[in-house]
Amino acid sequence: MDRPELIPILRPEDLNDFHYKTIEWQPTVSETKHKYYHVNRIEDFFQKLSFPLPPHRKTVHDIIYLKKGFSRRSKGLNKYDFQASQLFFLPAFQITEHEVMSEDVEGYFLHFDDQLFPFLPKNYLNETFQFFQLQSNPVISISEKSKVYIEYLLERLLGLYEDEKELNLNLVATYLLTLFEEIKKELPAERKKTKNAYFQITEQFKNALAQHIYQKQHVADYSKILNISPNYLNKCVKNSTNRTAQDLLNEMLTLEAKTLLKFSNLQISEIAVKLFDQTPSNFSRFFKSQTGFTPKQYLEMY
Structure with a gap:
C-alpha cells in the first residue's frame, strides 16, 4: 500500500514558501532557472529566512x-x-533540519538538479564525488589556496544566474563540475579512494531507499528498481558493508521512525500505521530490535 511521505519532499518550486517568513517577500527568479539551478549570496536573504527550518527532504542537491x-x-x-x-x-x-545561522553570516547557497548533466554516464556524480553519497560527512573544510578558486566559481555561477538573458545551462554544468573537482581536492586521502562495483550498487541502493522508503519496504522492490536480482543486491551490500540488504532497509525505516518521533507531533500509534502499516505493538517490537529502546523510551530521551 502506498503511504504519503510524513517528512516533506520539497521540489524547487516549493522552496521559497518553505524558507521565507512571508509569501509577500520572496526572491524573484525565473521558474525555468529555479527548476534546475539556484544560487544566491546568503547575506542578501538572511534576514528573511525563518529558522529553525523543520525536517524535510529536497529533490535537488544543495551546497x-x-x-x-x-x-x-x-x-x-x-x-x-x-x-x-x-x-x-x-x-x-537526504533528511535535513537547519537550526540556525549567525547574524554575521556571509557566503553562498546553491541548489542544482541532476538533469543539468544529461551528458554524464548514469551515477557518475555519485561514483566520482564522495560527497554525493548519503553516508558521507557533509562538512568539508576549504584551504586558503582553494578558497580563491571556489569563491570565484561560486561568484561566476551567481553572475550566470542573475544574467537577464537566457541561461546557458551547459555553461552552468561546466562550472559546477569544475567546482566539484575543486571540492574533491580538499577531501582527506581516505575519502578519495576508488570504490568497486559492489560499493557502487550499494550506494545506488541507499539512494533508492532514501527516495522510496514510504512506498517500497521490501528488498525485492529495490532489486527491480536497480534491475538486478535480490541475491545479487544482497551480495553487493554484503561485500561492501558486511551487512545484508535487509539490514540497510531496516536502518532506513528506523531513521525515518526516529525522525518522526523526535521532530513530528504524531503519536506512536500514528507513526506505526502511516510509516509501517503495522499495529503499535508490532512497530514497538521492530523499533526495539533495531535500537534497544521502545519508541516511548526513545521519546523520553528527548
Whole structure:
C-alpha cells in the first residue's frame, strides 16, 4: 500500500514558501532557472529566512559555503556545526533540519538538479564525488589556496544566474563540475579512494531507499528498481558493508521512525500505521530490535 511521505519532499518550486517568513517577500527568479539551478549570496536573504527550518527532504542537491559566521544543520540524525571556509553538501532526498545561522553570516547557497548533466554516464556524480553519497560527512573544510578558486566559481555561477538573458545551462554544468573537482581536492586521502562495483550498487541502493522508503519496504522492490536480482543486491551490500540488504532497509525505516518521533507531533500509534502499516505493538517490537529502546523510551530521551 502506498503511504504519503510524513517528512516533506520539497521540489524547487516549493522552496521559497518553505524558507521565507512571508509569501509577500520572496526572491524573484525565473521558474525555468529555479527548476534546475539556484544560487544566491546568503547575506542578501538572511534576514528573511525563518529558522529553525523543520525536517524535510529536497529533490535537488544543495551546497552552503560560508565566508563568515557559522551555522548548524543536520544530515539524517546527526547535527553539524560549520563555519567560515567550510561548506555543507547535502545530497538530494537526504533528511535535513537547519537550526540556525549567525547574524554575521556571509557566503553562498546553491541548489542544482541532476538533469543539468544529461551528458554524464548514469551515477557518475555519485561514483566520482564522495560527497554525493548519503553516508558521507557533509562538512568539508576549504584551504586558503582553494578558497580563491571556489569563491570565484561560486561568484561566476551567481553572475550566470542573475544574467537577464537566457541561461546557458551547459555553461552552468561546466562550472559546477569544475567546482566539484575543486571540492574533491580538499577531501582527506581516505575519502578519495576508488570504490568497486559492489560499493557502487550499494550506494545506488541507499539512494533508492532514501527516495522510496514510504512506498517500497521490501528488498525485492529495490532489486527491480536497480534491475538486478535480490541475491545479487544482497551480495553487493554484503561485500561492501558486511551487512545484508535487509539490514540497510531496516536502518532506513528506523531513521525515518526516529525522525518522526523526535521532530513530528504524531503519536506512536500514528507513526506505526502511516510509516509501517503495522499495529503499535508490532512497530514497538521492530523499533526495539533495531535500537534497544521502545519508541516511548526513545521519546523520553528527548
